[in-house]
Amino acid sequence: MKTLLKGTLAGALLLSAAPAVYAACDITEGRVSIVGNEFPAIQTVAAGAMACAGDGVEVTANLTADHQKINLPGMQGNPAEYTSAIIANSSIVALMNEDVIRPLDDLIAKHGQDIPKNQLITINGKVMAVAFMANAQHLTYRKDVLADLGVEPPKSYEDMLAAAEAVRAAGVSEYPLGGAYAAGWNLAQEFVNMYIGHGGEFYQSGTAQPSINNEQGVAALNMMKSLSEYMNPDFLTHDSNATGAEMEAGNVIMMNMWGSRIGNLQDDEGAPPEIASNIAVAGPLMVGDSGTPATTLWWDGWTVAKNISDEDAEATFLAMKNGISPGILNEETMGQAVWMIEGYTPAPVNQGVFDAIAAGSTAYPMLPYHGLMHTALGNEIADFLTGKEDAATTLADIEAAYTTAAQEKGFL
Secondary structure, three states, X not given: OHHHHXXXXXXXXXXXOOOOOOOOOOOOOEEEEEEEOOOHHHXXXXXXXXXXXXXXXEEEEEEOOOHHHHOOHHHHOOOOOOOEEEEEOOHHHHHHHOOOEOXXXXXXXXXXXXXXXXXXXXXXXXXXXXEEEEEEEEEEEEHHHHHHHOOOOOOEHHHHHXXXXXXXXXXXXXXXXXXXXXXXXXXXXXXXXXXXXXXXXXXXXXXXXXXXXXXXXXXXXXXXXXXXXXXXXXXXXXXXXXXXXXXXXXXXXXXXXXXXXXXXXXXXXXXXXXXXXXXXXXXXXXXXXXXXXXXXXXXXXXXXXXXXXXXXXXXXXXXXXXXXXXXXXXXXXXXXXXXXXXXXXXXXXXXXXXXXXXXXXXXXOOOOOHHHHHHHHHHHHHHHHOOOOOHHHHHHXXXXXXXXXXXXXXXX
């Protein structure tokens, strides 16, 4: 799956600028109901799909930060509440494990032969999703503040700690660091980044046996705790939206942020011009001496529910295809993402994601049991960061929670 993802993202950089010829919506009837995250690129895709509504075709969208809590329950009914979930290379696994999304090969043969091959996410020989954008977390910082202090933009988390101390000592900000450390999914993702950056392996080779209670796991937790000491005391409640708002308010000077969020930070709607114009991006940070960037590569794409009629499935496929057609690209949307769409021209706002790809960053583990590990991480790490447990105990708790879940699911 690492090879698949890197090839997919690399292909996104090589697409011809010549526009492809896509069919119009061409839907006569059916129901389309979309669930997904709420950042601008996905809002654009949903708007493109909703343009197909009318003449007996109903298209609705529920875009929310809680999408990962509701997409699976919303697709388990018969018929499913949602006919399409917009997912990433981590969240598709849970939907496949529960058998709530359908292979798309027949629909592609009928309606999608013009979709570029690098967008077709093939798992076990079947196309299970259509990708439309690449994503990664990377350094985001206030270039004016660091320049005034004579501090170079950090290249490692060790550099970030030194820069944070300089910012605090200068009285610029008491809590100069930000991050999506909200307990749960976000916090787990930060550990995944940090553990990979330290060269850690999540499982014993060739097995689903956990392997994080080790030197790299302890180092990852300790670095996260060191960073948290420069964050707002409420950091365990801060997701990407909250920590982004802290930067727009002038409180956060440096953070690890998703490339898909940068357009919001640099526009003229949230932060005052003197802040927005000084928010800059750079590549992913390193940590320790492994030589591996402390981030993961991602794709975002869409699926079609299994528990719906063939008529609704066809309508959903055509609407979602329209949502990622070259027609959605314009001056406003071009900078919202690293689009895997023909006609996309790279924008400076997305340089951090391109840097992550160029640095050879690791793909997020797309294993059927890694969602269980992610959940265990998100549930247990807060006890270490709040001083309730030491690192070894927390890692042991994570492995125990994962093992119980993996045994229940039959992976162990």
